[in-house]
Ligand SMILES: Cc1cc2nc3c(=O)[nH]c(=O)nc-3n(C[C@H](O)[C@H](O)[C@H](O)COP(=O)(O)OP(=O)(O)OC[C@H]3O[C@@H](n4cnc5c(N)ncnc54)[C@H](O)[C@@H]3O)c2cc1C
């Protein structure tokens with residue numbers, strides 16, 4: 001039974017970006033909140049994912065830009081020690097004091113420990129000293145426990161103590177020889193970062209026949225070309241069959257399923273995520289303990305009587321991205337506040353529509369890859385009447401002034417029935433700032449005939465918009 005001090009309007013389990021945002025919104029809505037966190041407030045994103053990976057990639061990106069500008073030259077290799085020191089600053093030296101203060105100042109109650117559902121509106125927290133604290137929520141519990149790196153059952157892999165995103169982003173010494181499993185976001189970003197910071201031999205083992213297989217095919221092709229030019233070796237059609245590391249911390253050998261092998265000083269696993277749903281007491285409220293927590297468009301968990309349970313961020317499996325988790329958390333927090341106050345809870349701003357239209361995402365490699373909405377093949381599979389147009393970004397004046405050579409490509413996927421954009425992809429140096437325009441067009445379903453009047457300034461990279469519309473026939 002919870003002590004009176006341990007009763008809150010809302011309890012949030014997990015203080016990653018999604019959980020923190022959910023707490024902030026319910027407090028803004030006039031409710032009290034407790035936030036339970038077992039490790040570092042700020043979550044994966046702040047310490048082992050988005051922030052450190054981008055701190056490691058930025059100098060590599062800049063070095064690429066310099067190499068493509070006649071008249072500029074780097075004086076030597078990137079100073080890895082300086083980059084790692086700056087990375088340490090960006091992750092607050094793995095100290096979450098600032099985040100804990102931010103939560104306290106909301107104001108919300110921060111509870112350090114492992115949270116677990118113990119029945120409807122009940123949360124048990126196992127504290128660092130082993131004691132158990134019982135919390136009770138008046139209105140809602142929000143699960144925001146995120147995800148962990150997925151390590152498949154490959155003989156010898158776990159015993160070899162491979163790097164995941166956590167060790168790779170907190171790297172202290174760049175390995176000379178790096179083997180990487182996977183061809184998705186983590187594998188691509190971290191391969192490029194570590195190769196750029198001094199790894200001499202980076203070898204990627206990729207199960208499929210392309211990098212970034214969920215995106216438009218040209219994104220993986222451009223990235224592959226750039227990676228090969230920078231010395232990264234990519235072996236397609238290979239999965240790990242067995243891993244050996246006879247001496248802890250010594251060389252590691254990956255035996256692939258085709259009989260080939262790679263020896264390296266470190267092995268990085270970038271094979272996706274395991275959602276953090278085990279051992280959080282979902283069974284006590286009748287939910288399954290594997291797979292994503294299914295939610296409706298107000299982030300309320302489906303199949304829970306009385307509708308008091310919500311799930312935001314990676315754990316609901318919608319889109320494993322920080323900005324999407326925070327978007328869901330804004331909706332979730334506002335819906336909970338509205339329902340608690342007896343206010344309308346079905347206003348347009350209180351429903352998630354962005355996730356199913358296709359989240360915006362940037363892969364911060366060189367070239368940068370930016371996507372929003374559906375790919376052409378996904379749109380066709382969903383039954384839309386699709387027409388797609390592509391354009392060589394190097395032929396855009398504003399782009400080719402940026403670099404010599406400027407190599408990039410763009411694609412727009414159009415729903416012919418409504419003449420609106422279903423998806424847009426850009427690949428090239430510096431395209432990251434084009435993405436939000438595309439996100440507005442796709443999410444707001446702006447008709448192409450209206451978009452035609454959004455005139456891009458000359459000479460900017462944004463002229464790609466005009467070229468895509470002309471290519472379409474406007
Ligand atoms: C290398 C890498 C780079 C990435 N880069 C980007 C990027 O550039 N942009 C982007 O948008 N996304 C990026 N992502 C994805 C992004 O990190 C995640 O989508 C985001 O962190 C999810 O936020 P979350 O709040 O749902 O979960 P998390 O950040 O995982 O936070 C969950 C929190 O819950 C805590 N927790 C878990 N279980 C319990 C429990 N039982 N009790 C108490 N606390 C618990 C955890 O300790 C953790 O602090 C990247 C991911 C990786 C791996």
Ligand SMILES: NC(=O)c1ccc[n+]([C@@H]2O[C@H](COP(=O)([O-])OP(=O)(O)OC[C@H]3O[C@@H](n4cnc5c(N)ncnc54)[C@H](O)[C@@H]3O)[C@@H](O)[C@H]2O)c1
Nearest residue numbers: 152182183184185186187207239270271272320362363364
């Ligand atoms: N810049 C960003 O937005 C960014 C950066 C990094 C990560 N993330 C997010 O974090 C999440 C995790 O990234 P990730 O790269 O680990 O996952 P991912 O899903 O992007 O890629 C996983 C890769 O592993 C391969 N794979 C999976 N299981 C395998 C197996 N058993 N054997 C061989 N290959 C296998 C897949 O084919 C794929 O190439 C993603 O959802 C991503 O959106 C985002």
